Amino acid sequence: MKSRALVAAVIGGVLLGACGGSSGSDESVEGESVTVEMYDNRFQYTEIRIPLGGTVDWLGSGRNPHNSVAADGSWSTEDVFESLEQLEGDSAVLRYDDAGEYVFFCTFHGNAQGDGMAGVLIVEEGG
Amino acid sequence: MKRLALFAAAAALLLAACAGPPAGDASPAATGDTSTDAPSEWTGVTRNVPSEYPTIQSAVDAANPGDLILIDRGVYKETVSVTTPGLVIRGVDRNEVVIDGEFERPNGFEVLFADGVAVENLTSVNHTINGFFWTGVRGYRGSYLTAVNNGDYGIYAFDSGDGLFEHSYGSGSPDASFYIGQCNPCDAVISESIGEYSGLGYSGTNASHLYLVNNVFRFNGTGVAPNTLDSELIPPTRDVVVAGNLIYDNGYQDFPHKDSQWLTQGFGVLLVGVDGATVTMNRIFNHPNGAIAVAPNVDANFWMSSDNEVVDNVVEGSGLGDLALAGPSLPGNCFEGNDPAHTMPPMLETSQGCGGLRWPALFEVGSFASLFGRVVENGLDLDTDVFYGDMPLPGPQPQMPQGADAPVIPAVNVFAGAQPNLGSIETPRMPAGEEVTQQKGINIMGVTFASTLGGILGLYAYVLPMVLYASWVVIAVWEIVKRDDLGRGAGLGWMAAILVIPFLGVIAYYIFGRSQVPVAYRWMLLAGGIGAYLVILAIGMIVGGVV
Structure with missing residues (x-):
């Protein structure tokens, strides 16, 4: 019985490991600690809501380099990752201590007007 | 049996549950919506840079x-x-109007959700990401552009439809000189252009219904690579036409590259995970691997190629095979009229011709087994380290006819005027001064020795399972011959099962046939070899960074 369970576990693990893809999602997300994948060439979520003091993990998930930068210049993944070029698997976790609504964009594939690869981050006071 | 069915169902559910591409929608412009915000005609207004506007951006x-x-x-x-939308941005001299990124700025030109923008007759160099970039647009055109030493792509259209790149030149980009991605139908054409000294001359991910005609792709890692990936929307790539191109000498030089470009180097045309492509009337020569190869692609999903037609090309000078079909693949890929000197697997035009019966060849994996070694080499940083800014600079490129005085035409309804007539396309002649130099390389059962690890690990990945299987069969049959406790009928029955039912027959014999081989040896024979094989593969995948 043990050996059957082991075989089943190994096969199941191989099957799960083989797929390894990104999970599907809507375009908005809310939470205290949020991960946002940066695909080619779009953000996983284009509207993100977090409470004051919440964090966003900006995770490179494309074949091309990406980043996330506030249109008003108040924050950037470069602050943490020390480069604007995050490749697949590169993570930059930012903590947000100032409430507000921030347009963010990838400087390579969007612009500060919210065109192209861009979205909105809402940091809610008392959220 | 019930357990087997349950397991199969569970496996199918597991794969189905995890194999979805990232959610989201491609733009309407990239999926056939023909509406446009751009005017179809020039306003008559010309804004001169720098005499009226000090910068291009201020004029725009x-x-x-x-x-x-x-x-x-x-x-x-x-x-x-x-x-x-609808701007025409033009240089008065292709070679002397230069946008220089100084290896600091990401893009030379970026056209963001502005339909119908044409960029003409100028040069973009030394950007960390792209030379020219259109995204989310309906209608785009790049004419007589030069893109040199840009860190991702040279000339690039993404999530866009109705486009044309013509008479343009791209070099020194680690990903590709020309790239079109995420569109179906793309309604796009790349023609009369040159892509060289890049990871790929052309790359198109999830880019369907487009034409590559009368171009030159040379001195890259691989010349042309339509492909399917889960990292972009609307897979797979379908209905690509590659016709009348001159493709040669890819896979020899040092070239800037990303990981995937390093792994797949040495091909002229490489269709990976593509459906319904037509590759015809091209002249393709001098490649360490193959002139034209059809193969699957692995990402979150396993994308198999199907229904691709490779017909009437001139293919010469290939190390592995002038034509190659690597499995697993879906049915319908066919090869005819290419007159190859050798193919992988052999006699490909006979077994997989475009007319009549095609023999099953869906699991031919030898052609690509040496990629496993490349994966490990890449993980160990044994690949060449080439800075994209160090690629050779081209000489002066041809000017756009009439230059500054050419008719001003926004990029509206571009494809209708650019769609090529395939009947008029001819196979390019051999260029002056070039000759076929690549000889058939050494390979064992299709595994090439283009690199040391590629050869060793490729053989391990491809040959060992067959050696193991052969040893199972030989030992089992020999034992049946020697056994006194089996009647003739039972012995012949087991032999038939072993010889007729691949893999399962011999495994059944060892488990249910009361084999005299001690249990420990049987397990070592059946599971030990496979276990070692899987461990080596797993180590290779980990070292290679695949998992």
């Missing part, structure tokens, strides 16, 4: 849809971001 910002931005000679150190 002042322009109305349908204006002409005319740029005089000079080196412009800026990124030009365009969000106004």
Whole structure:
């Protein structure tokens, strides 16, 4: 019985490991600690809501380099990752201590007007 | 049996549950919506740079849809971001109007959700990401452009439809000189252009219904690579036509590359995970692997190629095979009229011709087994380290006819005028001074020795399972012959099962046939070899960074 369970576990693990893809999602997300994948060439979520003091993990998930930068210049993944070029698997976790609504964009594939690869981050006071 | 069915169902559910591509929608412009915000005609207004506007960006910002931005000679150190539709942005001299990123700025030109923008007759160099970039647009055109030593792509259209790149030149990009991605139908054409000294001359991910005609792709890692990936929307790539191109000498030089370009080097045309492509009337020679190869692609999903037609090309000078079909693949890939000197697997045009019966060849994996070694080499950083800024600079490129005085035409309804007539395409002649130099390389059962690890690990990945299987069969049959406790009928029955039912027959014999081989040896024979094989593969995948 043990050996059957082991075989089943190994096969199941191989099957799960083989797929390894990104999970599907809507375009908005809310939470205290949020991960946002940066695909080619779009953000996983284009509207993100977090409470004051919440964090966003900006995770490179494309074949091309990406980043996330506030249109008003108040924050950037470069602050943490020390480069604007995050490749697949590169993570930059930012903590947000100032409430507000921030347009963010990838400087390579969007612009500060919210065109192209861009979205909105809402940091809610008392959220 | 019930357990087997349950397991199969569970496996199917597991795979189905995890194999979805990232959610989201491609733009309407990239999926057949023909509406456009761009005017189809010039407004008659010309905005001159730098005599009226000191920078290109300032002229663009002042322009109305349908204006002409005319740029005089000079080196412009800026990124030009365009969000106004229907502009025509033109240099007065292709070689002397230069946008220089100085290896600091990401893009030379970026056209963001602005339909119908045409960029003409100028050069973009030394950007960390792209030379020219259109995204989310309906209608785009790049004519007589030069893109040199840009860190991702040279000339690039993404999530866009109705486009043309013509008479343009791209080199020194680690990903590709020309790239079109995420569109179906793309309604796009790349013609009369040159892509060289890049990871790929052309790459197209999830880019369907487009034409590559009468181009030159040389000195890259691989020449042309339509492909399917889960990292972009609307897979797979379908209905690509590659016709009348001159493709040669890819896979020899040091070239800037990303990981995937390093792994797949040495092909002229490589269709990976593509459906319904037509590759015809091309001249393709001198490649360490193959002139034309059809193969699957692995990402979150396993994308198999199907229904691709490789017909009437001139293919010469390939190390592995002038034509190659690597499995697993879906049915319908066919090869005819290419007159190859050798193919992998052998006699491909006979077994997989475009007329009549095609023999099953869906699991031919030898052609690509040596990629496993490349994966490990890449993980160990044994790949060459080439900076994209160090690629050779091209000589002066041909000017756009009439230059500054050419008709001003926004990029509206481009594809209708650019779609090629395939009946008029001819196979390019051998260029003067070039000759076929690549000889058939050494390979064992299709595993090449293009690199040391590629050869060793490729053989391990491909040959060992067959050696193991052969040893199972030989030992089992020999034992049956020697056994006294089996009657003749039972012995012949087991032999038939072993010889007729691949893999399962011999495994059944060892488990249920009361084999005299001690249990420990049987387990070592059956599971030990496979276990070692899987461990080696797993280590290779981990070292290679695949998992």
